[in-house]
Amino acid sequence: MASKMITLNVGGTIYTTSIETLTCYTDSMLGTMFKAQHEDSGTRLDQSNKDELGRFVIDRDGLMFRFVLNFLRESSLTLPEDFKELGLLRREAEFYQIKPLIKAVGKLVDEAVDMIEPLTHIGERIYTKMASKMITLNVGGTIYTTSIETLTCYPDSMLGTMFKAQHEDSGTRLEPSNKDEHGRFVIDLDGPMFRFVLNFLRESCLTPRASEPCLTLPEDFKELGLLRREAEFYQIKPLIKAVGKLVDEAVDMIEPLTHIGERIYTKMASKMITLNVGGTIYTTSIENLTHYHDSRLAKMFKDPSNTDAQGNFVIDRDGPTFRFVLNFLREPCLILPKDFKELDLLNQEAGFYGITLLMEKCQELIYQRSLLASTPLGVNFDSSSTVVLTSMQAANHPGSFTMAVENEFIKLDVGGSLYTTSRSTLTHYPKSMLGKMFSGRHSTACDERGRYIIDGDGPIFRYVLNFLRRSKLNLPEGFKEWDLLTMEADFYQIYELITAIALLREERKRCKIQETEFIELGFCSGEKCFYSGSAVTLKEIPALHEFTKRKTFIYSGYNTSFGKVLFESAGFDNDLMLIFQQIASVGFEMVNTNATRAWVFKRKL
Incomplete structure (x- = not known):
């Protein structure tokens, strides 16, 4: 506790820790960097390395620094189960030159620890970068801090052109209107995705020009599209090429920078607005929100006066799902993560906002999903259709929405x-605990x-709300x-939710x-021997199918789609392992076996 405390701004994410923690490994980059804070050293960090609130700025991935800092505190590596970003954590450990952390991550990825670049070499690059002017960005409502050097790493990119103008006398200089009320430069694009763009730029600054920079993504990354x-959009050609390799497609012709630049700077001139959607913050342009003039969303912003205490326009809807709505407004194509699980909710939100084209695309995907599942359209699709109808009816009665807008808004801290x-939302069921409260x-x-503080589960409250x-x-x-959801519904005494x-x-x-x-x-x-199952599936297992065809066999209760096949067992043992391999290759897993040598397999359709 006697150690001096210090606040860091790591890529826009704020941390507070002690000098003792940061200098735990004296030969690391952090050890060298912050030892200089209270020693007379030639590498002392000056005030230019601080942001406007006096926090020391490090131009690296903010979210990943959490695990680096916890390692420094405990000298042991503790990660969530099924952690997906070992590759990025390894890169960060190498950047900070924390040798025990590099070794610990190396064990987890089951590979030899690579030769660590000498600290003197990487240190020169780090301190050169530290001298670069730092800048804070507001990308679609998500905050990042980085250096001008990082953003202009590729001078012919949109970011290179945009921020080169910040310290040169150029006709494309960004005006103060491109800043929010806190002086942060606003970019009207997807905020969470910019994290990977910025990490690629950071790696590019530290990579020799003769080498290809490293694109490090989480395992099973779902949003390559x-x-x-x-x-x-950012016109970063090496990044386009790197992503193109991952999606196994040729790199498309890149739209000329001069053309896309006109769109960018025209868009920059549009009035920006910050939204509070169910507690999640977004920043975008009025131009985007009113793109579909006949939508309910466009009508909301003809007179955007419904604001919270911070001046953010409030919409009482699901916050995380609005990200996909907003990306659709920015560019009229629907790009969703692989295995996206909330199509029905997105369809409902599109219905509420009255964005007809987005509703049509969602319903098309829902229909395709129902065909792939080989099951009839269930409750969710029918209910979504009802919600769409209801939202369209509501669009014809704007007064009902006006009443909701004028309602008092409340902020909750749930766990x-x-x-x-x-x-009005919280009191929708008057007999519930929230209704009475x-x-x-x-x-x-x-x-x-x-x-208002509620001591309940925070993430699960999203579904209750x-x-x-x-x-x-x-x-x-x-x-x-x-x-857990049932328990929370019971806690809030919402009996309709318990039934649902x-x-x-x-x-x-x-x-x-x-x-x-x-x-x-x-x-x-x-x-x-016998096979019991689908006749179509039998053809997917060539060894078994061929075996049954060339032996005497009997159909028992068999029709064209399903039944039981009996056949002679002579020679079957010889083919058994091959048959098992082929069964596994088409997605089956063994779920039961017994002493009579019978096996049951299952797979998801």
């Missing part, structure tokens, strides 16, 4: 997660920031926290059974 679009919603008949305490907003339960595919959870859970169980295929294979009496 969106990253590709962002790289094309540390922040939400913004309306009093916010009815106005009882005094309810809030903290010094005006937030969405149910209150539309009286419809929509959960991601593969949702696993049924018991039970019904949807039962519906999902029925669908899950329909979406699973079983086959059985084994020996039976009288020197016979």
Whole structure:
């Protein structure tokens, strides 16, 4: 505790720690860097390395620094289960030159620890970079801090052109109107995706020009399509090429910078606005929000007066899903992560905002999904259709929306997660705990920031709040926290939600059974073997299919699609391992076996 405390701004993410922690490994870059803070050293960091609030700036990945800092605190590496970003953590460990951390990560990725670049060499590059002017960006509502050197790493890119103008006398100089109220430069693009763009630029600055910079993404990264679009917009040719390799396609012709530049600077001139969507903050242009003039969203911003205490325009809808709505408005194509689980919710939100083209695209994807699942369209699609109809009816009665806009907005702190919603939403079910709490008949305490504190599960409250907003339960595919959600619904005494959870859970169980295929294979009496399952699946297992064709066999209760095949067992043992391999290759896994040498396999459809 006696150690001097220090606040860091790592790529826009704020941390507070001690000098003792940062200098734990004296031969690391951080050890060298902050030892200089209280010693008379030629490498002393001057005030230019601080932001406007006096925090020391490090131009690296902010989210990943959490694990670096925890390692420095404990001298042991603790990561979440199923951690997906070992590659990026390794790169950060190498940048900070923390040898024990490099070794610990190396063990996890099961590879030899590479030769660490000498600290004197990388140190020169780091301190050269430290001398570069730092700048804070607001990318679609997400905050980043980086250097001018990083942003202008590729001078012919959009970012290179844009920020070169910051310290040169150029006709394309960015005006102060491109800044938000805190002086941060605004870029009206996807905020979370910019993290990977910025990390690529940082690596490029530290990579010799003769080498290709490293694109490091999480394992099982789901948004290559969106990253590709962002790289094309920023006109970073090496990044376009790197992403192109991953998606196994030829690099498309890049639109000339002069052309896309006109669009960028025209867009920059548009009035920017900050939104508070259910507690999630976004920054975009009025031009984007009013792109579809007849949508309800466009009508909201004809008179954007419904603001919170910070001046953000409030929309009482699902915050995380609005990211995909906003990206669609920025560029009229729908790009979603692989295995996107919330199509029904996105369809509902598109219906609320009255964006007809987005609704059509969502419904097309929902229909395609139902065909791939080989099951009838279920409750979610029918309910989504109802919601779309309801939203279109509401669009014809704008007065109903005006009443909602004029309603009092309330900020909640639920177990540390922040939400913004309306009093009418919270009192939608008057007999519930929330209905009674916010009815106005009882005094309810809030903290010094005006937030009402509820000691419940923060992330799960998102689904509770969405149910209150539309009286419809929509959960991601593969949702696993049924018991917790039921417990929270019981805590809030929303009995309609408890009923909805039970019904949807039962519906999902029925669908899950329909979406699973079983086959059985084994020996039976009288020197016979059997296969029980789909005739179509049998053809997917060539060794088994060929074996049954060339031996005497009998159909037992078999039709054109499903049944049981009996055949002679002579020679079957010789082909058994090959048959097992082919069964596994088409997605089956063994779920049961017994002493009579029979095996049951299943796969998801």
